[in-house]
Amino acid sequence: MKFFVDTADVGDIRELAATGLLDGVTTNPSLIAKSGRDFIEVISEICEIVPGPVSAEVAAMEADAMIVEGRKLAAIADNVAVKLPLTMDGLKACRTISEDGTSVNVTLCFSPAQALLAAKAGADYISPFVGRLDDIGQNGMHLIDDIRTIYDNYPDLGGTQILVASIRSPAHVVEAAKLGADVCTIPPSVIKQLVQHPLTDKGLDGFMKDWAKTGQSI
Ligand code: G3P
DSSP: OEEEEEOOOHHHHHHHHTTTOOOEEEOOHHHHHHHTSOHHHHHHHHHHHOOSOEEEEOOOSSHHHHHHHHHHHHTTOTTEEEEEESSHHHHHHHHHHHHTTOEEEEEEEOSHHHHHHHHHTTOSEEEEBHHHHHHTTSOHHHHHHHHHHHHHHOGGGOOOEEEEBSOOSHHHHHHHHHTTOSEEEEOHHHHHHHTOOHHHHHHHHHHHHHHHHHTOOO
16 A cells, blocks of 8 residues: 655655655645645645655636646646546536646545446545545445445446545554555654554563664674
């Protein structure tokens, strides 16, 4: 499973890219607003740091305008993936931008039917938002399970990758992996939580104390 980071914070992206664990980046208009930076400038900078796909989302609501914006975003760097909303206009723009040879990430997916449509429209990635479904008392992981089943039933759909988004915890990442999701896009804080276990810390502390007693060095 690939790991993307869900942020527009270049400092966090640099730090995580240095670990070698990062396969890509996703942003959205809220994350760009949080960064306080110019959209085009920040996407360009991220694309230089991370060679994998960097999702940049259009702001237009109508297909023709989405296509214009999507092509502008795609021109920033070869690794830009244009992010489009799961609306009829978004799907229409998805078909055109995919046919340009640009990677498309269809976002704001909350149902298996929507995921099926995105695959038929030629999306490279579908972004189901698990955390926001959990927030309203539904089970986001059931959506991932349903999409996996549907996509596996129809290999000729084109290989749309399931990019699990709106991740809130390490448990979401583990569940997504168990269900065979292709990608998780994870906030930096949750990526850091993934490595932590109290028994690892306790075990390492014990090993280091015993090592010191040996008086040796490597
Ligand atoms: O980038 C899309 C998604 O990951 C947003 O997550 O936490 O705003 O629901 P969240």
